[in-house]
Amino acid sequence: MIFRSSVLLVAALLAGPASAAGTNADVVRNLASRVGPIVGAASACQAIDQGRVQAIVDKFREVIREASAGASDRDELTRVFNGFVADGRNRVGASQTDCTTAGRQLAELERSLGQAAPSTSSSGFGGVIGSTPAAAATAPTATLPPTLASNVQGVTANEIRFGICGPFSGASRELGRQMKLGIDAAFNRTNDAGGVAGRSLRLFAADDGYEPSRTLEAMRQLYEKDKVFGFIGNVGTPTAAVGMPYALQHRALFYGAFTGANLLRNDPPDRYVFNYRASYAEETNEVVHYLLKLRRLQPRDIAVFAQQDAYGDAGFAGVSKAFRSLGLPDSAIVRFNYKRNTVDVDEAVNQLRAMKNPPKAIVMVATYRAAAKFIEKTRDQYPSMVYTNVSFVGSTELSDELMLLGPRYASGVIVTQVVPAVGGYSSAVLEYKSALEKYFPGEAPSYVSFEGYVAANVLIQALKRVGPQLDTEALIDTLENTRDVDLGLGAKLGFGRAEHQASHKIWGTALDERGKYQAIELE
Structure with a gap:
């Protein structure tokens, strides 16, 4: 060679x-x-x-x-x-x-x-x-097959370029790193098997620090400098509120974002926006039903701890919707807030302590460090409190943070998931772990990287169906006709012209005293 x-x-x-x-x-x-x-x-x-x-x-x-x-x-x-x-x-x-x-x-x-x-x-x-x-001057020049020649941005005879915009610095950096890790594992596995129509898949990353004020610059870097074909796995709701309009303006694919916010789930769906995961409204709806029906709590026993931005708003709206669907008033739901990219939860903790009749369960719409800090500051005073989290929290990272504090902080904490338990032995989990071990030895399985891996594989199947003559419109048409994809998750995935969300499945998990997630029934 x-x-x-x-x-x-x-x-x-x-x-x-x-x-x-x-x-x-x-x-x-x-x-x-x-x-x-x-x-x-x-x-x-x-x-x-x-x-x-x-x-x-x-x-x-x-x-x-x-x-x-x-x-x-x-x-x-x-x-x-x-x-x-x-x-x-x-x-x-x-x-x-x-x-x-x-x-x-x-x-x-x-x-x-x-x-x-x-x-x-x-x-x-x-x-x-x-x-x-x-x-x-002396380097060999390859003659490329004319069937693979392309004038589509991000598509060459040798590769297809995708971009991910997320936090690779700051308090939430592990979410961005893990999402990219999962996508890279799926891309590497495909590349080793010959790629897509002979082209390798390549992922470029741009750091917005989970700050929407930096997202536009990061999106421009990926699209205008790195010349990516489309976007995959962008992290966050407030950042998606900036990144998605940029992608739509350029008619570029905005796929598999790591957020369950409704702003990416318009009715009818935006043509270039596709989601893998269940929405935050679906996650919090499951949690509210679980708390009321299985844990036998009263509506007044449930409060919300949420990030003070579009992410927190999306989760809170899901709780409100769940109350209304049960014929319950949502006007009395208490919400405690904290500021994005901080662990300053003191105001929320003080508000909780000031309540004469404190809640018995907290639905948390937060990232892992803030969630862990809130639990740390309230667990001893409210030892029987039920803490639940939506999947965006970063499950593995949350467990790590809580176990550093001690087993009593982790035990019983609930997280809803949009992928099966990474500790299981399903075909999808075993394949993911094998890819992770091969391409990133030493990296522990994570719910976030697993989500990135699954979302990427759904996209890869569509890319393969398009074939050599790839462009955005052909890929969109193919995605909208992708049905019954079976990756071994226990639920089939697919899209349609009126359905740009591949999965509505939610799995319940709870931490044990060892910091390991165990499956729980939500209904």
């Missing part, structure tokens, strides 16, 4: 001239030992823009693909790289490397990569550091 000029140049910049004497794989292993710890340390630092880190990781994975003679080489090099990334992350956790040092090393790496000449190659690290004029 011809070793691409981009790999040789990066080796020269970072590994030194001596390392280039080895095999292609040897060069990449040496390079991984230098790049991996830097990006690993940077990924553990909240103050560092995770979009910068992810850009280097994505490019390095391209280098691995180019340097690999086959799947076994690629898997081995990926494991090596992931191991060095984990080492760098652990050093920060063990205080052996501080975030100031990590930021400086990342900046030095970026400066080194930015010193090279502009590139004519879009693969590997070439998109970041370029190739020398001499190398570009």
